[in-house]
Amino acid sequence: MGFFKDQVQTKEPVPGFTSYVMSTSVKDVITFAGSFVGGTVFSPAGNQKIASLTAAMLDKGTKSKDKYVISDMLESAGAELSFSSTRHHVQFAGHCLKNDLETVIKLLGEQLQTPAFPGKELKILKTRLIGNLERTKEDTKKQALIGFLRNLYPENHPNHRLTTDKAIDQILGTGMKDISTFHQKIYGPGNLNFAIVGDVISDKVNDLIYEVFHGWDEKNIKLETNGLNAFPVEKKEEQIHIPDKTSADMYLGQSVGIDRDHEDYYPLMMAIYILGGNFSARLMQNVRDKQGLTYGIGSSIGGVSFGNDGYWSTWGTFAPDLLDAGKEATMEQVSDWYNNGATLQELENKKTTLTGSFKVGMDSTGGLTAKILSNAEKNRSVEYLDQYPEIIRGITLKQVNNAIKHYIDPKKLTLVIAGTIDKASWT
């Protein structure tokens, strides 16, 4: 018995294409999202952007419909459909009203299976993407994160990030042949997951999936790690100067060497949540609420999915003249957390926070869809979603404090700050 187990119907209407259908009492509205293995880590060596450009070209027309015909069909129904590429997956997502589901799923099928990839559209897309990337050069948060991850991971590790200029070069170097070859090689069922929630009937959805997707060549691409690990943990500092900025962004942390399936993952996640997971966690309570040094500061564990050795990061924003005080106050909290560990009260509070917020996340069809798909991508059964609160409740204080001591080394932190920084005063 369980909320998800009882309500989500799982089926494989087409080989390698698993559907997760959840009918709720919401009226008329349907949200769906799906993915299959084939993200940027599968891009040919030397050009990560081929994967993301391929996904971005899917809405530029198919062999039988140009992009305006597709858009007109969607927009006339008030429906939305989008495609994207993550590090590991090709993702698609959409929503529509109940009566338009057939039209939207048929368009989804056509766009995934028979894209036209018109040359003139690639040219426009590249111009726009490069424009967006140029604009991120003035984004203090994005530049700080890129710098932070480049200091932690070697090139070709899934958690590594390209410099903005390198990303632009790769976009410029992508041709239509690269895109069509990537599509032919990667796109197809095999490990495709499709979550759909709202005013739906399971049998109808599965019949529709069969009608639209049967006969699509199975690819069955496997997720495998490439054997690359993070750089050895060591103390590093980097400043990225961006002119005319009134607030700087700081990333502080280190790689932790484990992935989400490791037995220490949940204790370490909980430890980091106690440090900076929400407003009532230590960093916001002290660095913001008590000392007034920042509008926002938090801490999280990331980059741990699909076998990758992840990282712990703390992110905060500071006015340039409060940067030193902000850094010092943050380090005080990190040191206290490391030296003295979490308390039993904190652990119990955060357990109820996480189990309660899991429930609050079921508030919308979008929230439910995201939970179901994310779980499926990790090859977990639907029952795992029902077990999650018990997993959280089972974490012990000893596990949490052991995880801090084992995976964190406050003497070897990587610190990256981006903004308008007075270098003379940097300490």
Next chain:
Amino acid sequence: MAKNRVNGFEFVCSSEGIDEYKMTSNDLTILLMEDHSAPVATFMVTYHVGSRNEATGHTGATHLLEHLMFKGSRNFNKETGTAIWTELQNIGAQINATTWNDRTNYFEVVPSEHLEKAIAIEADRMRFAFLKDEDRQPEMTVVRNEYERGENSPFDVLDKNIWATAYQAHPYHHSTIGWRSDIENVSTKRLQEFYNTYYWPNNATATIIGDFDKEQALVLIKKYFEEHSASDHKVPDMYTEEPKQEGPRRTVVSRAGQAGVVGIGHKTPEGLSEETYAFQLLSKILSEGKTSRFNKSIIDKGLATSIFMYDFPFRDNGMFITYAFLTPNTEHKTVENIILGEYKSIIEDGVSEEELSRAKAQTRATVAFSRDGSYAAASALNEAIAIGKWTFYTTFVDRIENVSTDDIKEIANKYLVSDQSTTGWFVPQKEGVE
């Protein structure tokens, strides 16, 4: 029709599943909508005060006060180990507050068994917030950093400049975050005065949406809010009107940056005007989706990375603004001329029935999705409460259906004219990342 059996409330009206009640002892307005799709409920209190109620010297005060409202009240405070954030986050609630031109709202999305806690907290801080000077000092620098983060964005700065240029007398002149020197210098006493002027049940609307029982909810609202009386003063009106604009205006922001932005704004009528519905559809025709006019004439030509239309209905007059984020090497003037050319075409030739029909379908879906989840519904309802009539939200789709192509041509001719325009450019000075 008496829709409740709980004493102390007067049933006012009902629209699209939302019931309005008035608490007879203090004039608190209550909106209730049951939706049992998920075991979650949203509680929200909207105060009818925003940055339109501020003047020089205390711009940003509504927002700073909103921050101080989390610092503690009679029954929920750090001293007794019952701080608001801790109490609510420990049960997994999603909580926050927002301030805008016409309103301030505080909300909690909670597992439905914890609804009472949210009601108790909001009732307590409605009249018993501490608002101490020792809390304002550190919170001022927090809010100043929020301001500084906004100033990092060329778009945010351009938007502030366009509004400040278009509105000279009316308080929409300044943005909700306020001017930096006002954030730094407004006194705690001034914030307390603000609180004692506006934070009363007769100037507030309490909303509950989601998995709850109406009668039980009214019992809880009575339990916690009944101790508050209505204000013993009339909540003051904001009476400043913007003088008629008599010519086009321009503003330029130039500083380090990577890519240009063009914004063209035209003043619009107050949100509850019948003409608002035509504007809402026109913005979809111009900018929503690949078949929209700006997508074809600007995005598909590679001249901009994105287009964003700002057309929110406000309590007083608003702005219909098109923002274009330029691609490298695109001239501002080129895109400005295209935007104005599209406006001219609508002024002269109107829009097609097909365009209007598509915009209506997009609107119907948007409204349907605005009811997907208790928080989404509360958030949409909040903006309708802010402009002065919550049924604006529930009747929106029906009113949209009545808009004709003639209506759209008429508002274009009346409002999208040069004399009423304010054009802003962000011109980047390139220095680059070191």
